[in-house]
Amino acid sequence: MSASLRNASLRQLAFLAGGLVALICMALLTLSSLREWGLRHEALKAAEVDVANIAQSLVQHADDSFELADSLVIGLVHRLETDGIGPGAIQRLRDDIDLRKGTMGRVRALFVYDAAGRWLATTESVNPALFNNSDREYFKQHRASLDKGLLIGSPIRSRSGGQWVITASRRFDHPDGSFAGVVLATIDASYFADFYKRFDLGTTGTITLIEKSGIILARSVDNETSVGRDVSSTPLIREMDARRPAGLYYFRSPFDQTLRLSFYRLSDRFPLLILATEAKDEVLAPWRQEAMIRMALVLGLVTLIAGTGIYLVRQLLKGQRIAAVLAANEADFRLLAEESSDMVMRIGLDERIIYVSPSCIRLLGWSAAQLRETHALAGVNGEDLPRVRQTVRALKQGEVEETRLVYRTRQREGGEIWLETALRATRDPETGKVNGVVAISRDMTAHKDLEQKLATLAIKDGLTGLANRRHFDDMLQQEWRRAGRDGTSVSLLMMDVDNFKKFNDQYGHQAGDSCLKTVAKAIAAEARRPGDLAARYGGEEFVLLLPNADEVGCALVAERIRQSLETLNLAHALNLPTKRVTLSIGGATTWPNAETQGNHPLLIAAADRALYVAKHAGRDRFVMSGQVVAWRGAESA
Structure with missing residues (x-):
């Protein structure tokens, strides 16, 4: 071959090598970006699960609270309709209510009003003769409606204590069916707000109890200024009839204009809605910090690979063997496996481990040296082993090129973890025949545990x-x-x-x-x-x-x-x-x-x-x- 032809061939080979290096760098950046996007998605999903679990639990808490209040109210209604509201009956009722003061739990106070709104009895230490509640909205509703069901009213300022309270009331009737008065139980809005503060939703997370029509009953943050606020114009409340009883909801808060990740849950028994939220920026803050570090490492690695590629191209132009280029690239790819948090394994046709990345000691407790040359399926749980073995056999026989499995495997300490493993057959570049399998595994134990807990809660x-x-x-x-x-x-x-x-x-x-x-x-x-x-x-x-x-x-x-x-x-x-x-x-x-x-x-x-x-x-x-x-x-x- 002439020198010009040899130089042209070398230049063409150099261009191909340069293109390969550029492609590798782009692939690394793309894969890293996709991985970061996946980790971002996982961070959001974890936060979504957290707020969903909290909302589900707090709806039950709200239901229990108002069910307790309703049981007290129903008991008094039954007694009033049976005994009447004569002086003797009312005195006995007052004595009985006094005995209940220390046993009402989360219910703050009980009240009984006659048909004119005068106070007949209360657990509060005030003079009933000084007050009249005929102007209260709940009283007007009961007086105007024959419905004897429970009415959860909008929050009001207590006349006896001055604090924000949430009302739960029923009407009671005279024997002829005419309106006789109202029995009322109150729960402090601050009780719910203080209870919600026990849940960790970050520094800016909030939990809000909302009446279905859009009136805020309690809020874990700024409760005093938030109670009674009307948020019926927000998309969540405005479109609630078209929504499912529970679901994820991303929105910009009308309180602080912060973009929030939330989960809402409607009560099955009362017109109540729980909204648990976390600020989206706060949820993603740890991921952003770690992503910057990881991307800096990737960029450094890409720079290293690009520099190596330039060096190899120069060596090609100087006539060095292509084998040196392949060896350098192999070293770069091995470096990627060594830096990965997932466990990377190369498995031979005899199902023995040829190579395993250092991440194995974090996942399994054994070092790479201890696992090398051992059987790749030795630690797989006996119940999962036939399925895993069948999949590996299909890969070795060329029936499938790649697949993904979730199974249990043994750790060195004697316990078991769940692994999600992506498997891909590798082929000899010269013959095209399958010469082994590459397996990339990650720990899925926490995910499986969460699935099990949610399944148990459901039944x-x-x-x-x-x-x-x-x-x-x-x-x-x-x-x-x-x-x-x-x-x-x-x-x-x-x-x-x-x-x-x-x-x-x-x-x-x-x-x-x-x-x-x-x-x-x-x-x-x-x-x-x-x-x-x-x-x-x-x-x-x-x-x-x-x-x-x-x-x-x-x-x-x-x-x-x-x-x-x-x-x-x-x-x-x-x-x-x-x-x-x-x-x-x-x-x-x-x-x-x-x-x-x-x-x-x-x-x-x-x-x-x-x-x-x-x-x-x-x-x-x-x-x-x-x-x-x-x-x-x-x-x-």
């Missing part, structure tokens, strides 16, 4: 640990369809704690919660078979699903539950005649078929009717739907 009742209503409904449908296919029976027990409201009034709500937990434990103990399911149906009501059980089996289980409570002998002085905690139980059994495939609510209705009969026949007994069951107190529904 468990927070107080008793039993299945919740939603999970029970799903399982009943499944067992109904299975029984219809197999021609077997399905039985259901519905149970209600007798006089539970009196128990709460007598012993307090903490004791009531403890009582429900004990009853739930006794019921759960009878869910002995794999298909049996004990659930909290709502309030003090429980259900026990008994697949493949007939009437006799259903009755035996009910009797064991009743005997268990009798053995526990939980004191309940107002539950006569036993003076202990008892259950009324209704049972039903059916044999589903193709014609009744969607009629599983009929089983609930039958058991509920039987429970109703048990209640009205004297409580502390079991009634089987459509059949008399021969044990103490049992009757036919």
